[in-house]
Amino acid sequence: MQYLDNLLFVILLAAGIGYFARNVRKTIRNIKLGRPYPVNDRKGERWRNMLLKALGQKKMFKRPVPALLHLAVYLGFIIINIEVIEIIIDGLFGTHRVLRFMGGFYNFLIGAFEILAILVIVAVTVFWIRRNVLKLLRFNMPEMEGWPKRDANLILYFEFVLMSAFLTMNAADLKLQMMQYGHYASHSGIVGSFPISRFLLGILPDNPEALVAIERSMWWFHIAGILVFLNYLYFSKHFHILLAFPNTYFAKLPPLAKWDNLESVKREVELMMDPNADPYAAPAGDEPEPERFGAKDIFDLKWINILNAYTCTECGRCTDVCPANNTGKKLSPRKIMMDVRDRTEEVGKNIDANGGTFKDDGKSLLDYISYEEIWACTTCNACVEECPVENNPMDVIVQLRQYLVMEESAAPAELNMMFTNVENNGAPWQYSQADRLNWVNE
Amino acid sequence: MDKKELNVKTMAQAAAEGHSPEYLYWVGCMGSYDDRAKKITRSFVRLLNEAGVDFAVLGTEESCSGDPAKRAGNEFLFQMQAMANIEVMNGYGVKKIITTCPHCYNTFKNEYPGLGGNYEVIHHSELLQQLMDEGRLKLKNNPFAGKTVTYHDPCYLGRGNDQYEAPRQVLASARIEVREMPHHRENAVCCGAGGAQMFKEAEPQHEEIFTYRTREALELKPDVIATACAFCNTMITDGVKHYNKEQEVKILDLAEILVEGLEDKK
Numbered sequence: 001m002q003y004l005d006n007l008l009f010v011i012l013l014a015a016g017i018g019y020f021a022r023n024v025r026k027t028i029r030n031i032k033l034g035r036p037y038p039v040n041d042r043k044g045e046r047w048r049n050m051l052l053k054a055l056g057q058k059k060m061f062k063r064p065v066p067a068l069l070h071l072a073v074y075l076g077f078i079i080i081n082i083e084v085i086e087i088i089i090d091g092l093f094g095t096h097r098v099l100r101f102m103g104g105f106y107n108f109l110i111g112a113f114e115i116l117a118i119l120v121i122v123a124v125t126v127f128w129i130r131r132n133v134l135k136l137l138r139f140n141m142p143e144m145e146g147w148p149k150r151d152a153n154l155i156l157y158f159e160f161v162l163m164s165a166f167l168t169m170n171a172a173d174l175k176l177q178m179m180q181y182g183h184y185a186s187h188s189g190i191v192g193s194f195p196i197s198r199f200l201l202g203i204l205p206d207n208p209e210a211l212v213a214i215e216r217s218m219w220w221f222h223i224a225g226i227l228v229f230l231n232y233l234y235f236s237k238h239f240h241i242l243l244a245f246p247n248t249y250f251a252k253l254p255p256l257a258k259w260d261n262l263e264s265v266k267r268e269v270e271l272m273m274d275p276n277a278d279p280y281a282a283p284a285g286d287e288p289e290p291e292r293f294g295a296k297d298i299f300d301l302k303w304i305n306i307l308n309a310y311t312c313t314e315c316g317r318c319t320d321v322c323p324a325n326n327t328g329k330k331l332s333p334r335k336i337m338m339d340v341r342d343r344t345e346e347v348g349k350n351i352d353a354n355g356g357t358f359k360d361d362g363k364s365l366l367d368y369i370s371y372e373e374i375w376a377c378t379t380c381n382a383c384v385e386e387c388p389v390e391n392n393p394m395d396v397i398v399q400l401r402q403y404l405v406m407e408e409s410a411a412p413a414e415l416n417m418m419f420t421n422v423e424n425n426g427a428p429w430q431y432s433q434a435d436r437l438n439w440v441n442e
Numbered sequence: 443m444d445k446k447e448l449n450v451k452t453m454a455q456a457a458a459e460g461h462s463p464e465y466l467y468w469v470g471c472m473g474s475y476d477d478r479a480k481k482i483t484r485s486f487v488r489l490l491n492e493a494g495v496d497f498a499v500l501g502t503e504e505s506c507s508g509d510p511a512k513r514a515g516n517e518f519l520f521q522m523q524a525m526a527n528i529e530v531m532n533g534y535g536v537k538k539i540i541t542t543c544p545h546c547y548n549t550f551k552n553e554y555p556g557l558g559g560n561y562e563v564i565h566h567s568e569l570l571q572q573l574m575d576e577g578r579l580k581l582k583n584n585p586f587a588g589k590t591v592t593y594h595d596p597c598y599l600g601r602g603n604d605q606y607e608a609p610r611q612v613l614a615s616a617r618i619e620v621r622e623m624p625h626h627r628e629n630a631v632c633c634g635a636g637g638a639q640m641f642k643e644a645e646p647q648h649e650e651i652f653t654y655r656t657r658e659a660l661e662l663k664p665d666v667i668a669t670a671c672a673f674c675n676t677m678i679t680d681g682v683k684h685y686n687k688e689q690e691v692k693i694l695d696l697a698e699i700l701v702e703g704l705e706d707k708k
Contacts, residue, residue, distance in 0.1 A: 062629075254603075255548075255551075255602060257548045257598045258553060259552075261521065261553060261557055265517045265518055265521055266557070269525060272522070273522070273525055293517065294515065294517075321629070321631075323634060324645070324651070326631075326654060327644075327647045327648065327649040327650065327654050328646075328648030375642070376644070378632045378635070378651065379597075380631075381597060381602055382601065382629075382631070385629075398513075401514060402517055405515035405516045406516065406518060411516070412642050412643075414641055414643065415638060415641060415642055417641075418510060418638065419511060422506045422510065422519055423519060423522075426506050427471040427505070428471055428506060429475060433504075433505065434502055435474075435475070436500075437450075437499070437501040437502060438480075439473070439474060440448055440484075
């Protein structure tokens with residue numbers, strides 16, 4: 001019977017990690033629904049980007065207040081998870097504070113974890129107030145209604161409760177150590193240092209059995225909570241804590257205004273401009289079906305666009321700096337990212353339901369993103385510059401435009417006129433090319 | 443100054459004389475046709491003449507760089523324009539291009555190489571900085587002494603190509619102190635013209651982007667709003683007119699600012 005706890009723990013751990021692994025595989029499959037887009041250049045810059053922007057959170061610090069709060073939660077998350085190693089070992093083998101052999105350093109660690117835990121509690125409380133009491137504009141835009149808003153608050157509750165459980169567990173543990181109770185007793189005095197949780201001693205009961213129950217249930221709650229949280233990532237904007245790393249590695253490198261020249265278009269233009277090409281030549285038999293120009297659905301996007309969408313944590317900084325959005329237009333770069341993720345999820349579920357192949361559902365990304373949004377972008381790169389995880393919402397807009405123009409001829413009428421002028425007069429207006437040099441004598 | 447005789451050759455004339463100029467100055471559609479932008483073109487050419495820069499223009503052989511087509515999603519038209527332009531420029535053996543337009547600058551610098559056009563591409567702010575540094579352009583006076591001057595970063599020069607410094611250096615070397623707007627350099631706000639917005643009406647909105655941006659500039663109570671892009675110039679001029687400030691505030695290109703310093707008196 002004494003191994004029941006350990007066994008339960010193994011099952012919980014395996015289930016938690018197993019389910020998460022399954023969803024990670026699904027995410028990778030979904031990201032690969034996008035077009036292949038090889039990224040194997042400028043590796044040094046890419047690693048540097050990842051270190052500075054994902055690990056170092058450089059871009060967060062454009063806004064110091066949320067950056068510091070976020071840093072507290074981030075450090076708390078990473079460092080307190082070192083403690084999870086001990087929790088897992090203790091859980092597997094029924095030991096108590098197995099890493100105690102580190103001595104003074106162990107005490108320092110536990111003390112540091114406690115201070116971080118209280119900082120996390122403070123930070124998530126402030127975050128919650130910013131979202132729900134101060135109602136910061138970027139957290140209360142139309143695309144945040146419903147699940148996105150609930151998701152954001154759930155994450156904050158999760159973190160609050162996990163940290164509270166951690167501190168309560170430590171407090172009960174400390175009290176039991178002080179009572180020299182059972183295997184909590186140590187001949188070398190108190191193991192660990194408890195700068196925060198010792199203030200909780202007073203509110204805990206004095207009965208050792210009750211204390212053990214509290215310590216154990218908080219221990220279980222903490223580790224189970226972590227596993228639940230891990231599995232929550234896939235369904236949440238909180239996925240960014242993992243995906244920020246590959247995302248910053250694969251992100252677009254400067255110059256930001258450099259756009260790809262579409263290879264599919266290049267082939268056709270070269271053929272058109274080649275005087276020796278035979279326009280009636282039958283295509284060679286083994287040629288692949290011509291690609292769609294631009295993007296109508298997520299299958300036409302680059303896989304990086306989909307990775308961007310899964311990485312987006314819906315902070316809304318992009319929308320906050322978007323000149324179109326700031327002047328009251330419908331376009332919100334954050335919504336573009338959220339739409340790509342929602343459509344990808346819809347496609348993914350469709351694939352799951354149809355035995356691994358996508359069954360045409362008569363829908364596309366254009367059911368999520370309207371023309372009004374697509375044509376409002378000034379391509380100013382403010383959103384790209386601002387994104388703390390280096391997302392590129394503009395790139396999605398551009399590909400949708402390419403589809404509308406080159407496949408559907410659905411550009412706004414004024415832009416069609418501009419195209420005609422460029423074609424006929426070599427200028428976006430209806431001026432004669434012969435007048436190009438008039439400025440010299442004016 | 444506008445009536446001053448300019449010394450401009452076309453690439454065709456230069457080729458006929460057996461000369462291949464050091465630079466091609468790509469004037470761009472705005473600089474060729476827009477009445478306001480033509481003044482910028484003339485100012486810049488006057489500076490080139492003053493500094494003795496060996497350049498020529500394409501004149502009637504120049505065409506649209508293809509930028510507005512590309513930003514509006516018409517990759518076909520962009521690539522056709524690009525390939526035709528590259529054929530013309532390679533035909534003249536062009537090695538270095540100067541542009542006064544950040545959009546032409548960006549396409550030549552970043553997007554033409556993949557289509558067979560490899561040039562050293564220089565924005566006029568970069569060339570002007572070099573000419574000032576080398577002492578080839580000498581200003582005789584500073585009509586902007588004591589004036590409040592702010593600088594608006596064009597997106598395709600600044601965020602798009604990380605060129606924040608050259609325009610500011612040009613102003614600094616003309617002994618002009620720049621008062622920055624709260625949003626400047628990588629945080630600068632777009633004028634509203636980019637992404638082919640110049641050529642269409644805006645989507646439903648509560649405000650035009652150009653008034654939104656201009657308001658920030660006007661809060662500094664500037665005498666001059668400097669820019670380095672003819673599109674930005676147009677948009678901010680519209681913004682200044684919207685606020686009825688056109689009597690008090692001038693919107694000038696870097697080239698125009700330097701030209702004013704060439705005059706003897708004042």
